[in-house]
Amino acid sequence: MKVAIYARYSSDNQRDASIADQLRICRLHAEKQGWQIVEEYTDHAISGASLLRPGIQALISDATRGRFGLVLAEAMDRLSRDQEDIAGLFKRMAYADVKIVTLSEGEVTHLHVGLKGTMNALFLKDLADKTRRGQRGRVELGKSGGGNAYGYDVVKKFDGNGEPVRGDRTVNEVQAEVIRRIFRDYAAGKSAKRIAFELNKDGIAAPGGGDWGFSTINGNPKRGNGILNNEMYVGKLIWNRQRFLKDPDTGKRQARMNPESEWITQDVPELRILDDDLWQSVKERQRAVKRNHSDDGETENHFRERRRPKYLFSGLTKCGCCGGGYSMISADLVGCSTARNKGTCDNRKNIRRDQLEARVLNALRHHLMDPALFKEFCDEFTREMNRLRMERRASIDAAEAEIKRIDRELDKLMKLIMASGSDDAPTRMMKQMKDLESRQKELKAFLQEAEEPPPLLHPNMAHHYHIQVDELYAALQEDSEAKRMVAADVLRSLVREIILTPENGELQIDVRGDLAGILAVSLKSKRPAGGAGRSQVEMVAGTGFEPVTFRL
Incomplete structure (x- = not known):
């Protein structure tokens, strides 16, 4: 066994x-x-x-x-x-x-x-109920219910029995001064984005140890997160504001707000960092910004919350300088998000979204599947497949030979068992037979999997690709929203990433094509990730070839 x-x-x-x-x-x-x-x-x-x-x-x-x-x-x-x-x-x-x-x-x-x-x-x-009961008990004593906030250090100490005392915090004066600076700057009219910019420029580490972003400062007022919304800074500890449920499909925790009547509030004056006047000034400005949408950081949040339709290559565009995303910075322009939001990238070159889409689509239609380059790829692919086929053939021949040998051994054992008059000999032989039969079963399973036909590349695949992409491009111009969405999804599957790099005052665009998606479209597969051509596409894309890359 x-x-x-x-x-x-x-x-x-x-x-x-x-x-x-x-x-x-x-x-x-x-x-x-x-x-x-x-x-x-x-x-x-x-x-x-x-x-x-x-x-x-x-x-x-x-x-x-x-x-x-x-x-x-x-x-x-x-x-x-x-x-x-x-x-x-x-x-x-x-x-x-x-x-x-x-x-x-x-x-x-x-x-x-x-x-x-x-x-x-x-x-x-x-266990969860007992944990929450213990957390609530600590909160009612003015201690932390779990975790730690920026501006505070965990106090490590033990009681008389040597057990750790949990929940005590003390103010970290260095971080506390950063918090006061953020509140003063925001109350003075600076945007969260500008504050993050200046903190990064001064080399001040963010709460997670990386760079500051406007969302770290703005947070979410309803959930009480973000530097500007943490009431601990005015000596008020709020616990049980939200609960977490585990998504049964992904296993990830999802936050859910609790009714305000279930919140536990405790005064902790020893943890106060800000005075009430500064706190109220910031709260008043937050309310004004929410009404007028005049602050850059809040405008960005509002812009995202409207859930405007994504553009064709959203999420695929990257900055060649820092590796961050290129995203919409206005109704028409895309630019480096890191440069705009954190100030840690010097790439300030923008491009109109429609120009970017037109250049990439034109490349997909005319340059991605060049017949001469594809012929070279086919030759290399054929050599690689022949090598793999020879290796697999050797394994198949060895497995078939071993199966025949096991058949002969089983025949011999059967004859010996029938001829034996001993009670012990058949028992030992039966065990040997079971081992041989188990090995034979493994070999047959291997042969069944190994005998799948190898993927084939048709010499006219480049021509088929161009026909399919032209049809998809035409579908983007259709009145039917359903047709446009399907065409956009398939076209996006052809692109792994789009790198935008400033060179000599211009943006150079490098497109990395997803080989599996390209070949799937060439095979006229409606869905590159599935369908009858899936195994062929995956095998082709997995034979050691890098994704297709070309510069516009």
């Missing part, structure tokens, strides 16, 4: 030794059972509330490929504490004909999944 071992611990408060202990006792159990350990999978300091863990994902992937027939763990809660996830894992393993065995529960069945899964889910809820 081939077995995989899985071990996990959930928090930084636990030790790596926990993983080693789990693996050790699982190895001993496997040795007693006579099982062969083929792989060990681990996840360090990762919660069991989600399956989005590298170790468990690798285990699932290898199980579906038939690498082992049994998964061994210390207990079910090591695999997952989420009821839905443990049920899904059990289904996947059952489909792959893989059993789950734990040292605590034995072989896991539907009964274990139902009862133990419910118990683990209740454990998680109870």
Whole structure:
């Protein structure tokens, strides 16, 4: 029996030794059972509330490929504490004909999944409730409920029993002076963007250690985040303003606002950094800016909140100087976001959006699939495929030869078993037969996967590409919004990124084409990421060729 071992611990408060202990006792159990350990999978300091863990994902992937027939763990809660996830894992393993065995529960069945899964889910809820209860108790004592804000340092100390005292904070005077500067500048009429500019110019590190941006200063007044909205700076600690829910599909936490009646407010005068007059001056200016939309930072926020339609190559344009994004800086112009918002890039060269789109579209139509260059690519691709085909053929020949040898061995063993009069000899021979049959099954599975036809490149593919792109370009001019959206999506799939670099007073544009998307369009695939041509496109794009790059 081939077995995989899985071990996990959930928090930084636990030790790596926990993983080693789990693996050790699982190895001993496997040795007693006579099982062969083929792989060990681990996840360090990762919660069991989600399956989005590298170790468990690798285990699932290898199980579906038939690498082992049994998964061994210390207990079910090591695999997952989420009821839905443990049920899904059990289904996947059952489909792959893989059993789950734990040292605590034995072989896991539907009964274990139902009862133990419910118990683990209740454990998680109870743990969350106790954690929030402890946080609320600290907040009511004027201590932090968790995390830390810019302007404060965590106080590390221990009580009489040697236990850490949590939640105490003290003012960081260096950062406090930066906070006062931000509030004074904003109250004096400077925009959040200009303040961020000046802080970066003076080499002052942002809260995360990087560069300041206007959003770090402006934040979100409703959620109470951002430098200008943190009421801790006037000695008021507010807790439970929002709660977090985990998206069941992505595993990411999403914030949800709580009713104001559920907020917990506590006075902490020892943590005050600002006086009331300065705080009120900033709040009054924020209200005026919201009414008039006159401040640069607030205008940018408002501009984003309107959710105007994205332009054709939105998100694909990059600055060649800093690597930051090129985005809309007005109704018609695109420019370097880093230069505009943070001041840490010197690229101030802008370009009209319609001019950028026209130049890139023209290149996609006339330059991206040059017939002469494509012929050279086809020749190189053919040489590479021939090399891969020869390597694969050698592996296939070796597998076929081994299958024939196993057939002969099985015939011999069968004849010996039938001729044997001993009770022990057939038992040993039967074990040998099972091993041979298992190996033969693996080889046949390999041959079944290896015998897929190789991808082919048609000599006229460049011609087909130009026809398809011309049709897509025409669709962009259609009255039908649905046709325009489909055409735009396919055209975007042809481009990996667009690099804009100022040279000699002009913007040079380098377009990096996505090879898989280009070939998919050439194959007349409606969706480059899927469809009948998908495996061919992925194999072509994965044979070591760099994306197509050309300069406009």
